[in-house]
Amino acid sequence: xxxxxxxxxxxxxxxxxxxxxxxxxxxxxxxxxxxxxxxxxxxxxxxxxxxxxxxxxxxxxxxxxxxxxxxxxxxxxxxxxxxxxxxxxxxxxxxxxxxxxxxxxxxxxxxxxx
Amino acid sequence: xxxxxxxxxxxxxxxxxxxxxxxxxxxxxxxxxxxxxxxxxxxxxxxxxxxxxxxxxxxxxxxxxxxxxxxxxxxxxxxxxxxxxxxxxxxxxxxxxxxxxxxxxxxxxxxxxxxxxxxxxxxxxxxxxxxxxxxxxxxxxxxxxxxxxxxxxxxxxxxxxxxxxxxxxxxxxxxxxxxxxxxxxxxxxxxxxxxxxxxxxxx
Numbered sequence: 001x002x003x004x005x006x007x008x009x010x011x012x013x014x015x016x017x018x019x020x021x022x023x024x025x026x027x028x029x030x031x032x033x034x035x036x037x038x039x040x041x042x043x044x045x046x047x048x049x050x051x052x053x054x055x056x057x058x059x060x061x062x063x064x065x066x067x068x069x070x071x072x073x074x075x076x077x078x079x080x081x082x083x084x085x086x087x088x089x090x091x092x093x094x095x096x097x098x099x100x101x102x103x104x105x106x107x108x109x110x111x112x113x114x
Numbered sequence: 115x116x117x118x119x120x121x122x123x124x125x126x127x128x129x130x131x132x133x134x135x136x137x138x139x140x141x142x143x144x145x146x147x148x149x150x151x152x153x154x155x156x157x158x159x160x161x162x163x164x165x166x167x168x169x170x171x172x173x174x175x176x177x178x179x180x181x182x183x184x185x186x187x188x189x190x191x192x193x194x195x196x197x198x199x200x201x202x203x204x205x206x207x208x209x210x211x212x213x214x215x216x217x218x219x220x221x222x223x224x225x226x227x228x229x230x231x232x233x234x235x236x237x238x239x240x241x242x243x244x245x246x247x248x249x250x251x252x253x254x255x256x257x258x259x260x261x262x263x264x265x266x267x268x269x270x271x272x273x274x275x276x277x278x279x280x281x282x283x284x285x286x287x288x289x290x291x292x293x294x295x296x297x298x299x300x301x302x303x304x305x306x307x308x309x310x311x312x313x314x315x316x317x
Contacts, residue, residue, distance in 0.1 A: 001152075001155060001159055001163075002150060002152065003131075003135070003152070004155070004163060006124075006127070006128055006131060007128065007132075009124065010121075010124040010125060010127075010128045013117070013120055013121050013124055014121045014124070014125060016117070017117050017118060017121040020117070045128070048132075050163075050167075052155075053154075053155045053159070053160050053163060054154065054155075054160075055154070056135060056151070056152060056153065056154060057135060057136065059135075060131075060132045060133075060134075060135030060136040061132070061136045063128060063131075063132035063135075064129065064132040064133055064136050067125060067128055067129040067132060068129075070125055071125070071129070074121075074122060074125060078122065
């Protein structure tokens with residue numbers, strides 16, 4: 001039952017995650033074809049979950065292929081996220097968020113000249 | 115973000131697990147089947163999984179059908195005064211304003227001549243195909259909202275914060291492509307020599 005539970009839970013979680021990302025298309029976000037590949041991988045993982053009840057080794061191979069399909073989307077996404085974190089824009093580096101405040105108002109200092 | 119982290123963590127785990135299952139030695143040769151790498155599942159467990167899956171599917175189907183029946187209409191039917199040209203703005207969740215009526219599965223939005231409508235109804239989200247119609251005292255005619263002769267432009271849904279709190283609104287422009295471009299040009303702030311000066315060059 002362990003392979004079934006593992007494949008099934010991962011398939012459901014990744015499927016929901018990728019589907020929620022795909023739903024942003026409604027608001028005009030361009031469609032990423034890798035998201036569709038990842039969604040297909042999630043479905044394959046669900047199929048692998050049921051196959052694992054009868055043929056665990058074959059299910060393992062199918063699950064591995066499904067995972068590789070999903071990494072096609074997740075690996076570039078993680079790389080981009082890490083790159084964005086490392087290369088902070090200059091303006092973001094200068095701002096020090098005040099503790100306890102929820103909204104920030106940028107005002108012009110009186111000494112500044114424009 | 116939490117869901118993404120969970121998905122990635124599970125994906126890493128399953129990738130490693132499935133790789134081990136795929137490439138390890140056959141159970142008959144040397145490795146004995148264990149609970150981590152079982153050599154199949156017993157019949158009662160299969161039956162249990164089958165019944166549980168079937169119940170899950172039936173439950174999901176029932177929930178979706180009930181949800182679809184009880185949900186409010188999502189698409190709007192915008193009734194715009196005949197000959198109107200300019201921006202139309204519909205503000206939602208305005209306290210004290212009237213609610214929008216529903217007709218034939220659509221929410222009817224009758225825009226006044228001012229182009230501004232305030233309603234206490236909620237903004238609708240999700241997939242929908244809105245209709246746009248010109249109305250006058252004697253007839254109603256459909257406005258094209260796609261293609262070369264379209265008359266609907268620049269539709270946006272947004273939320274703004276002000277002194278009266280948060281306000282959700284929907285805006286779109288009614289008119290020809292040329293009219294839409296002209297008003298966009300007029301709306302652009304004109305750069306003055308004073309604005310173009312950089313702080314570094316000022317004394």
